[in-house]
Every structure is written in structure tokens, then in C-alpha cells.
Amino acid sequence: MNRLNILTFPDPRLRKKASTITSFDEDLQKKAEDMLFTMYEDKGIGLAATQVDIHERLIVIDLSEDRSDPIFIVNPSYEVLDDTQEISKEGCLSIPTFQQEVPRAKEIELSYQNLKGESEKLIADGLLGYCIQHEIDHLNGKLLVDYASSLKRGRIKEKLTKMKDGKNKG
């Protein structure tokens, strides 16, 4: 398995819209495994393909403490079952050091395909529901910073740009 490079804000590639996956082959399996490995290495609970510069509708999520319960989600869409807006405080591997409170639907029904291309459904609320909504935002080019004030967004942009410049020099 390979550790993939995670794009960080304000990289414009994070704004690309991911396309529908039509081939459920070994290549897809490998991408999914590399993404899962990368997510575990970076101690994330969810990762969207967009974040590793793969612009296809693929997400990996694992909320388990011992990292033993991954869900591979291909071509996701969801319906809101309960549109009560709950406030979820979220971070993102593509926006290090940043946290943002985001309104998320309380309960959703996710429709997706597994890595074999079989259709699946999942009813999700709480952290799993928020995580799915967060990762689908990524596939649509939407980021946590979009929920922040322009002042806060400007600050984190400046901070991360400086961090990146420092890395390139060092």
C-alpha cells in the first residue's frame, strides 16, 4: 500500500468536482486501499478521493477506535430523513489546525455502491452522518472553510500558505 499525498487548502485542486465511477476493477480496489492506508497514517476518520488528487466519487470512512471497520463508499448520494440542523465541530486533513462549526442534517439515508459495484443503503446520524456529509462536500469541491467567515477563511489561508512555504524551504 502507498501513502498518498494529501492536498491542503488553498490548493485549487480541492475545488474540482469528482466524476462518477463506472469501472469496478482492481485499479479502484487499489485506490481505495491506498486511501484507507493514508487516512490511518494521518489519523483521520474519513477521506475523500479529491483530497489525494483523484477526482472520482470515492470515500473511505472508519469511525472505529481500533481502525478495523472501514466503509468504502462509491458514487454516494443522500436524502435527508430529518432536516433538523445540528452543529458539528469538524476538522479536515486538508486544512491542518483548523476547526469549524458546521450545520449538518440530523439524519440521512445514504445510497452508494461498494467496491464491487453493488448498490447499498445506509441510514446514518450523529458522527457518521456528519462525516458522510463532510466527505460528499469534498467530492463537490466544497470545504470546511466555506462555512467560516471571510475573515477566518483569510487567516487560515495565510497561515497554511506560510507553513507550506516554510516546508519548501526547509
Ligand code: NI
Ligand atoms: Ni475533510
